[in-house]
Amino acid sequence: MKLLINIQFVFMITLLMSSCSQDEQLMYQDDPSVYFYKRGGGLDSVDYSFALETTDVTTDTIGLTFRIMGLARDYDRPISLMLEEGSNAKEGYHYKVENLFIPAGEYEVDASLIFFRRAGLKDSTIVGKLKVVDNSELKAGYNDVVVGAAFDRLSYRFTLTDKLSKPSIWDARWLPLFGEYSNTKLLFLTGSTGYKTWNAFVSLPQDQNQMVQNARYALYEHERDQGPLLDENGNRVVLP
Numbered sequence: 001m002k003l004l005i006n007i008q009f010v011f012m013i014t015l016l017m018s019s020c021s022q023d024e025q026l027m028y029q030d031d032p033s034v035y036f037y038k039r040g041g042g043l044d045s046v047d048y049s050f051a052l053e054t055t056d057v058t059t060d061t062i063g064l065t066f067r068i069m070g071l072a073r074d075y076d077r078p079i080s081l082m083l084e085e086g087s088n089a090k091e092g093y094h095y096k097v098e099n100l101f102i103p104a105g106e107y108e109v110d111a112s113l114i115f116f117r118r119a120g121l122k123d124s125t126i127v128g129k130l131k132v133v134d135n136s137e138l139k140a141g142y143n144d145v146v147v148g149a150a151f152d153r154l155s156y157r158f159t160l161t162d163k164l165s166k167p168s169i170w171d172a173r174w175l176p177l178f179g180e181y182s183n184t185k186l187l188f189l190t191g192s193t194g195y196k197t198w199n200a201f202v203s204l205p206q207d208q209n210q211m212v213q214n215a216r217y218a219l220y221e222h223e224r225d226q227g228p229l230l231d232e233n234g235n236r237v238v239l240p
Contacts, residue, residue: 032070034079034132035141035153037108039065044149045157047199050117051164052190062113064156066132068102069141077102077137079111081130084155089128094118094160097130102138113158121162129157167198174198177212179240184231192218215239 038044046062053060066079078101089095098112132140132154142153151157164183167174175181178189190196193211202208216239222229229237 031139032068032073032077032137033139033141034066034068034102035143036132036156037065037067038146038149038153043200044151044155045199046197047159047168048115048161048197049164050115050121050160050162052187052196053117058117060115062115062158064097064111064113065108066102066111067108067141068138072102072105072107075104078135079109079138080133080135082133084129084131087128089126089158089160094126095128095158113156115158115160117162121160123163125159125161125163125165127157127159129155131155169199169201173201177208177240178215179238182231182233182235182237184229185237188219188222188229188237189215212239 036044048060048062050057050060081097081100083089083091094116096114096116098114099109100111102109129151134140140154145152164186166181167186170181178185186198189211190198192215195202195211202211219229219237219239231237
């Protein structure tokens with residue numbers, strides 16, 4: 001009987017310790033934290049050029065979405081970001097982030113990454129990599145990499161310039177739709193389709209088809225009214 005009591009005692013102690021450990025894990029998991037919510041197949045970067053805008057445009061805005069882990073609160077909670085090593089963007093000069101807080105009662109917020117057009121961007125490209133960091137209200141949340149993303153869910157990268165350059169995904173994504181790249185063609189496509197973020201691909205086939213149709217019709221009208229469109233190398237701009 002004494003042996004049975006001792007076994008039951010040891011079992012109860014073990015069960016209690018296990019329960020405490022689980023409670024600690026739950027408390028840790030429920031610790032309020034925040035991370036980038038990456039829509040569109042994990043998009044977590046943007047390469048932005050003011051060269052695709054008219055000269056009167058001095059700012060532009062990119063949306064950033066944040067989500068929390070844990071429970072909503074009845075007051076606003078700030079989100080803290082820092083620039084990672086290797087960034088040369090200057091906060092307040094090249095960019096700023098507005099609406100950087102989780103509103104009371106909410107689990108998600110759409111913040112605004114605002115870019116500023118500066119003279120030095122005519123011949124340079126600025127790099128910034130934003131990272132979510134802890135503050136007194138919200139800790140850094142998930143740090144895994146979602147499918148289709150290049151960075152973990154605490155990071156967002158951007159480049160900023162005012163010069164034209166070939167989009168990094170052109171040959172892989174846009175070449176089958178629009179043919180060989182030129183700066184003139186890119187400007188023409190931007191004007192005829194209204195699309196500006198050429199380092200991000202349009203995934204829906206119907207949207208791709210609409211862009212191609214708009215571009216072809218605009219090129220047809222240009223050639224009908226003004227003759228062939230020549231690029232910066234003297235070659236005729238053509239579309240497949």
